[in-house]
Structure formats: C-alpha cells, structure tokens
Amino acid sequence: MRAIAEGxxxxxxxxxxxxxxDRQSGRIVFPCPPGDQFEPCPLARQxxxxxxxxxxxxxxxxxxxxxxxxxxxxxxxxxxxxxTIVETRLADIDFGDxxxxxxxxxxxxxxxxxxxxxxxxxxxxxxxAAR
Amino acid sequence: MSDVCIxxxxxxPFGRTEGxxxxxxxxxAVRQALADAGVEWRDVQFAYGASEEAGNPDTMVERLxxxxxxxxxxxxxxxxxGSALFSAQTAIRSGQFxxxxxxxxxxxxxxxxxxxxxxxxxxxWYGEAGYMITTQFFAAKITRYMHEYGISPTGLGRVAEKAxxxxxxxxxxxRREPVPLDVxxxxxxxxxxxxxxxxxxxxxxxxxxxxxxERKARELGRPLIRLKAATMRTRPPGSFEVFAPSIDCAxxxxxxxxxxxxxxxxxxIGPEDIDxxxxxxxEAGAEIMHIAENGFCRxxxxxxxxxxxxxxxxxxxxxxxxxxxxxxGEPIGASGLRQVYENVVQLRGDGGAxxxxxxxKTAYSHVYGAPGVSAVTIxxx
Numbered sequence: 424m425r426a427i428a429e430g431x432x433x434x435x436x437x438x439x440x441x442x443x444x445d446r447q448s449g450r451i452v453f454p455c456p457p458g459d460q461f462e463p464c465p466l467a468r469q470x471x472x473x474x475x476x477x478x479x480x481x482x483x484x485x486x487x488x489x490x491x492x493x494x495x496x497x498x499x500x501x502x503x504x505x506x507t508i509v510e511t512r513l514a515d516i517d518f519g520d521x522x523x524x525x526x527x528x529x530x531x532x533x534x535x536x537x538x539x540x541x542x543x544x545x546x547x548x549x550x551x552a553a554r
Numbered sequence: 555m556s557d558v559c560i561x562x563x564x565x566x567p568f569g570r571t572e573g574x575x576x577x578x579x580x581x582x583a584v585r586q587a588l589a590d591a592g593v594e595w596r597d598v599q600f601a602y603g604a605s606e607e608a609g610n611p612d613t614m615v616e617r618l619x620x621x622x623x624x625x626x627x628x629x630x631x632x633x634x635x636g637s638a639l640f641s642a643q644t645a646i647r648s649g650q651f652x653x654x655x656x657x658x659x660x661x662x663x664x665x666x667x668x669x670x671x672x673x674x675x676x677x678x679w680y681g682e683a684g685y686m687i688t689t690q691f692f693a694a695k696i697t698r699y700m701h702e703y704g705i706s707p708t709g710l711g712r713v714a715e716k717a718x719x720x721x722x723x724x725x726x727x728x729r730r731e732p733v734p735l736d737v738x739x740x741x742x743x744x745x746x747x748x749x750x751x752x753x754x755x756x757x758x759x760x761x762x763x764x765x766x767x768e769r770k771a772r773e774l775g776r777p778l779i780r781l782k783a784a785t786m787r788t789r790p791p792g793s794f795e796v797f798a799p800s801i802d803c804a805x806x807x808x809x810x811x812x813x814x815x816x817x818x819x820x821x822x823i824g825p826e827d828i829d830x831x832x833x834x835x836x837e838a839g840a841e842i843m844h845i846a847e848n849g850f851c852r853x854x855x856x857x858x859x860x861x862x863x864x865x866x867x868x869x870x871x872x873x874x875x876x877x878x879x880x881x882x883g884e885p886i887g888a889s890g891l892r893q894v895y896e897n898v899v900q901l902r903g904d905g906g907a908x909x910x911x912x913x914x915k916t917a918y919s920h921v922y923g924a925p926g927v928s929a930v931t932i933x934x935x
Contacts, residue, residue, distance in 0.1 A: 506803065507802065510685060523698070
C-alpha cells in the first residue's frame with residue numbers, strides 16, 4: 424500500500440511521522456513544510472491525547488477522498504512531548520473509551536480499506552492495542 | 555480626532571431567499587441604509603464591500619447608480635465584514651471622506667462549507683484524508699476547553715437555547731422558533747460534543763452600514779452612534795486555529811485576545827464598561843470561549859454565568875441579542891456587519907421585544923475566522 428503523500432512518515436517498521444524543525448528557532452511543526460526554513464525531523468511515536476472529536480457526517484468530495492460509504496471516525500490532537508501536537512485519526516478504540524490524557528502510539532490505517540489500491544494515512548491508537 | 559458615527563443601517567433578512575442573488579440582498583440592505591440615514595446613493599463617497607462566495611461587491615454599482623464612487627472589494631474570510639468596516643472608518647478618520655458605506659452579503663450552498671486545502675496553503679492530502687472540516691476544529695477546541703475549565707455539555711445547550719429564544723424576536727433572524735434545552739441536548743451529534751442545534755449553518759443575507767464623520771452625522775440629525783474602535787488582527791504564536799495539522803506545545807493566546815485588547819485600548823474603556831455584546835457563535839462553545847477571550851470573564855467562570863442567566867437579554871452582559879450566528883446563520887461577508895447592525899438597533903433603543911433594558915450606552919462586537927483572524931468593534935451612544 425502506498426502513502427497518501429510523500430514525506431509524511433518514514434519507511435521504518437514501525438514508522439515515524441516526519442515533522443519539520445525550524446532551522447533558526449527550533450520550533451517543530453507537522454508536516455515538514457517545503458523550502459529551506461525547516462529541516463525534516465522524525466517525531467516521537469508515542470504521545471498523549473490533547474483533544475478529540477468524532478466526524479459524524481461524510482465530508483464533501485473533493486477534497487475528501489475516503490470511501491463513498493460513510494462510517495463515523497474519531498480524530499484528535501496528540502501531544503508529542505517537547506515536539507508538537509499533531510492532528511490525527513484515532514484507531515482501534517471505541518468512541519466511548521476516548522479520554523484526554525490517554526497514552527497513544529502511531530499506526531498507519533487505510534483511508535479506504537476496500538479500495539483497489541488503498542492509501543495509508545497516519546493514526547494513533549492506544550498503546551499496545553491489537554491490530 | 556473626531557469620531558466616526560454610524561448614521562444608517564440596513565439588513566436583508568438572513569436565511570434562505572430563493573430567487574434573490576447575494577448581490578441583490580446586498581443592494582436591498584444598501585437601499586434600506588440610505589433611507590434610514592436620509593441620504594441618496596449619489597451622496598456616498600466611497601464603499602468597502604465584502605463577499606466570500608456571492609461575487610464582486612463593486613458590481614452593485616450597476617443596480618445603485620454609476621456615480622463613479624471609489625468601491626473596494628474585501629475578501630478576508632470570516633473577518634471580511636469587520637475588515638470592510640475597519641477600512642471604511644479609517645477612510646473617514648483620515649479626514650479625506652465624510653460619508654461612506656461598509657456593505658457585506660453572501661449566498662452559500664447548502665451544507666457545510668467546503669474549503670480547499672490550497673486556499674489555506676495546505677497540502678492536498680490534508681483535504682483527501684478528511685481534515686478540511688471547520689466543525690472538527692470547533693469540536694476539538696471546546697473539548698479541550700471543557701476539560702481544562704469544567705464547562706458542561708448543558709452549558710453548551712444553554713447557549714443554543716438562548717440563541718433561538720432571542721432569534722424569535724429578531725425580524726432578520728433565520729431560526730425564529732424556540733428550541734427546548736432537552737431537544738437541543740438529545741439531537742443527533744454532528745461532531746462530539748456538539749449536537750446539530752449547537753452549530754450555525756452557512757446561509758444568505760446582506761447588511762449595509764453608512765458611516766459618517768461627526769460633522770456630517772450632526773448635519774444629518776441622526777442620533778450619534780459612535781464607532782469608538784474597530785480592530786482586526788491575525789494570530790499570535792501558539793494559538794489554536796482552524797485547519798491546523800499541528801499546534802505548538804507551548805500554548806499561546808488568540809487573534810481574538812489581541813484584537814479585543816487593542817479595541818479596548820483605543821476606546822479607552824474596559825470590558826466592565828460594556829452594556830451588551832455580539833460575540834462570534836458559529837457554535838455554542840465559541841460564544842462561551844469568546845466571552846473569556848474578549849476579556850469579559852476569566853476562563854471557567856462561564857458555567858456559573860450561564861446558570862445565572864448573566865448573558866440573557868435582561869442579564870448583566872446580554873450576549874448575541876438577535877440570536878447570533880446560531881439563529882441567523884452565517885453568510886460570511888455579512889455576518890460581522892450583522893453584529894454591528896444589531897448593536898446600532900440596541901443603542902437606538904429599537905430592539906422591540908429583544909431590547910436590552912436600562913438604556914444601554916456601549917456595545918461590543920467580535921468575529922473570528924479561519925485561519926486565525928478576528929475583528930472587534932466598540933460603539934457608544
């Protein structure tokens with residue numbers, strides 16, 4: 424399966440998100456912006472949930488490229504200590520179990536698992552959750 | 555420096571008006587404002603016009619008259635109307651003009667706004683993966699805020715309940731039926747913790763404001779509604795904004811914080827001096843957070859404020875007296891100017907069943923939008 428875009432996460436197993444570090448201020452952002460101001464830097468694989476919500480209606484296409492059949496999904500912001508707070512899907516968790524402060528780790532999920540050529544996008548799941 | 559006064563106001567009802575373009579809703583509002591001020595279109599020396607999706611505002615000269623006036627189009631997200639007003643008051647304050655127009659209108663398709671990543675300097679994957687959704691941001695922001703400051707879901711519901719109740723008394727509002735609190739709370743979730751009644755909808759509408767120098771206002775003989783301050787600001791470091799793939803661990807303030815502080819500084823008064831406020835309420839939690847971001851209370855005090863009814867029309871600080879965005883909907887170009895329209899109505903004492911009691915003398919307005927812009931006004935009678 425291919426990534427939804429180049430340069431978002433490393434090819435390692437397990438993968439890491441690729442952030443950008445401001446060469447002057449040291450500020451870290453995600454994703455790494457194009458140009459010379461930021462240099463790519465791997466981000467921590469684990470962090471804590473900073474906030475969250477559930478997407479309960481199908482976004483308009485374009486730009487949304489997910490499956491035509493809609494199922495609600497969880498998303499949120501995960502704080503990677505000392506680095507940045509990244510926006511991400513949440514995977515392998517019941518909506519009722521989501522809580523700010525919970526420990527999460529990076530995983531990759533298919534945007535549309537039933538597509539002929541699924542694309543992978545980043546998500547965080549409870550640490551140690553089974554696939 | 556002499557004050558800038560608002561001498562004429564006009565509004566086309568918000569909501570959905572089949573068969574009438576956004577531009578024509580703007581023209582409707584302008585004609586009403588001209589009549590209100592007792593002036594002719596040929597007397598208007600300049601205009602700033604705001605529209606996000608309903609075409610170039612300056613094309614309204616075809617309808618209103620080819621007088622050759624200076625007409626500048628403004629496109630600045632949700633702050634477009636506020637930006638038009640800021641520009642108009644600056645033109646008069648400069649001494650170059652005596653009478654000018656700030657006008658805003660819009661007509662959005664049904665359903666949620668559908669912005670494209672490239673318009674916000676974001677990569678395509680961000681939209682493909684389903685993140686170009688304003689409601690996600692609003693929900694994530696209030697979820698964090700509720701966690702930090704103890705705001706309850708019922709607090710969110712109370713804001714929506716008040717909005718629809720106030721809207722019943724505003725002829726320009728879209729939603730004019732009260733909605734009971736339990737219906738609001740039990741409605742389907744759109745983006746947790748928000749139910750469908752807690753979000754405003756993109757809509758249609760037009761608002762026109764005629765601004766004049768104090769000298770011109772006295773000549774027209776209208777009540778002097780003074781625009782004491784109009785500010786527009788962009789985001790500071792560490793803010794949390796719409797369409798943010800990442801945010802800084804070191805948390806900072808907001809565009810609203812600095813637009814508000816600047817407006818109070820210019821007006822020479824403080825939050826305690828304000829008699830009523832229109833605060834951006836694209837969703838119920840926004841009103842709650844914006845009460846604090848604009849300096850009217852400390853973070854977390856809103857829960858008690860709501861329980862005590864302090865933001866009701868008869869309360870200590872009435873907020874969104876015409877039902878705000880929740881009851882009026884949000885035509886982007888017109889929305890910020892609607893707040894100022896409503897404040898002029900209130901300061902003139904023309905609010906009817908929604909009139910703030912006690913002869914209010916000061917009024918405040920605030921808009922917020924992507925990707926971190928805010929516009930504030932303070933008015934005095």
